[in-house]
Amino acid sequence: MKNTRDNQLSDRRTASADAKSALLKAYHAAQVTAAPxxxxxxxxxxxxxxxxxxRRLERERVRLEERMRFEAEAAEQQAAAQAAALAETLARESAEKARVARVIExxxxxxxxxxxxxANRKARQA
Structure with missing residues (x-):
């Protein structure tokens, strides 16, 4: 089958412009339908x-609370360790003082x- 129609440049341009226009109208119609x-x-x-x-803020809040609780526990443990060291030092000092007092006594x-x-010897000699 031979194409009997003679396609001139102006016919091809018109066909191309019509196709572009149809594509543009279809695109706009699709945009309007898809908008909702x-x-x-x-x-x-x-x-x-x-x-x-x-959820991220909640995780961050929980992480902050955990860190603060951990720091509080660490501070308590450090305070307890310092108190124990102080008590041990005081006990050692009091034991040393008691030993010195016993030695002096x-x-x-x-x-x-x-x-x-x-005195007894002098009393016997006199």
Whole structure:
């Protein structure tokens, strides 16, 4: 089958312009028809993003509370360790003072016993 119609340049241009116009009209019609669905999808995406942001903020709040609780526990443990170290130091100092006091008392008792023996010896000699 031979194309009997003679396609001239002006015919081809007209056909091309008509095709472009038809495509443009179809595109605009598709845009108008899809606008409500697109708006609904956009609203759904906005809701999803808001929910995602809310969950992120909740996770951040929980993480902050956990960190603050951990820091409070660490501070309590450090305070307890310092109190224990202070108590141990005080106990060690009091034990050292008691030992020094016992040594001084023992030394005084030995001196008193020696002085008593010396006095008895002098009393026997006189």
């Amino acid at each position: 669905a697109r708006a609904a999808r956009q609203a759904e995406r906005t809701l999803i993003a808001a929910a995602r942001e809310e 023992d030394e005084a008792a030995r001196k008193a016993a020696r002085d008593l023996r010396y």
